[in-house]
Amino acid sequence: MLDKTFRLDVRIYWEDTDAGGIVYHSNYLRYMERARTEMLRSLGFSQQQMKESGEALIVVSKLEITYRRPAKLDDLLTVHTRIASLKHASVIFEQTITRGDEVIAQGRVRCASISASTGMPTEINPRIRQALLDYLGEPRD
Amino acid sequence: MLDKTFRLDVRIYWEDTDAGGIVYHSNYLRYMERARTEMLRSLGFSQQQMKESGEALIVVSKLEITYRRPAKLDDLLTVHTRIASLKHASVIFEQTITRGDEVIAQGRVRCASISASTGMPTEINPRIRQALLDYLGEPRD
Amino acid sequence: MLDKTFRLDVRIYWEDTDAGGIVYHSNYLRYMERARTEMLRSLGFSQQQMKESGEALIVVSKLEITYRRPAKLDDLLTVHTRIASLKHASVIFEQTITRGDEVIAQGRVRCASISASTGMPTEINPRIRQALLDYLGEPRD
């Protein structure tokens, strides 16, 4: 799998910080999701369409994050997103958040495709899966 | 209309604060909504049921808030909620947030009943409206 | 006072929405603050510097907002910000949030300058005040 990386910049505002003067730890998960959403948008898929299609939903099923350095008010961070694994019913994203050359946080996020009606694991929408394979430069299944 | 007040305590956590060391200003709106939700729950109405009933939704249509003093990490605040006006398609709540004897913020929130399908103003669910009238000690319409 | 308007685009992500399928009402206050922050940044003032200068803090003291239409997942909103009044210890911003030609919400936000040490009202930092006057095309005091 090629090491293609999608980049999204995120500005830190007052709402992102806490009384410790740094970004509140759960907020990095929001930036990581914004980046996954924009990566999919760049491939032609909007969350609203996927939601309205009423078929499979992609939800976070497992997440690991290591915090390296605190980010602060006004920082301009970059979320670097790559696909580490793409299976029939799940995708694993590796996401690194940087401020210039410094690593702020590193995460690994497993997203699963579940049926909107039953909540059970189900195949990722084939059009999305193919678009991810094409993006990764993989041969078609 | 009698001056009946519903009280809800809210504890301030790290997530509620910002880098100024105080509660981030938009978070008070969340505490005010928690209080309106608990007031309705105390009358027998849950948000999930109201949502699933698929009929009218109650949404915030207008809101004013004055910030008097900052709240801080660990503070135990109280949200005092009273109904200032109850019409056919809207309710106005007056809500004061205190810390002991100090007033932290004062708000006035207009909620409107809208149709879940069309988004247009519609009558408040009669059972909820009657429960609010009973709560207020008003004679039945 | 000239009618100069600062524009900031805001994308709506999952984090911004609630179970009603629309943007949670308190989140618009965050977009309005992002816009005030970016307006000041465009004039050369960063929040972190202002915070670290340890002098006056600018805090929201009063806020009114009217919700016209709900915004949804994936919407690209624009926050239009203008200064409605500039006094020695306070500024009033008028902010309108639109989606294309539609008005989503309209707000009026009074910000006060307070002493970082005492919390009492104090003059707005003269450099910021002058920059705002210059921006507005007002003659120097």
Added chain:
Amino acid sequence: MLDKTFRLDVRIYWEDTDAGGIVYHSNYLRYMERARTEMLRSLGFSQQQMKESGEALIVVSKLEITYRRPAKLDDLLTVHTRIASLKHASVIFEQTITRGDEVIAQGRVRCASISASTGMPTEINPRIRQALLDYLGEPRD
């Protein structure tokens, strides 16, 4: 180390949910932090005091979470918190979030003690460490 568990109930409000009709995934981290804060409060330590003491800060340095089932509006969840490991400069918490008998999410959170001035790892405040040892029923060092 004894298997002592601290329990905190958390009610789910509109603010906690997203347009998928379920709790937004990053919010579970907030409930887990509320629970760690309340566990420490039950032992006599408030976050504000720890913050104002100006010594060591306890920050999240690593976190893993597995999402088992979605929580919804109005749910009453319980966060079960136990200490899995207590070292000189770090603590590992195991936290399970349940709704009745169902497991909603399971997390493992490593918190590190860092110097408020330098940001470098430093010993956990001895009074807090001793209180945690006493709580766990461990012999004094």
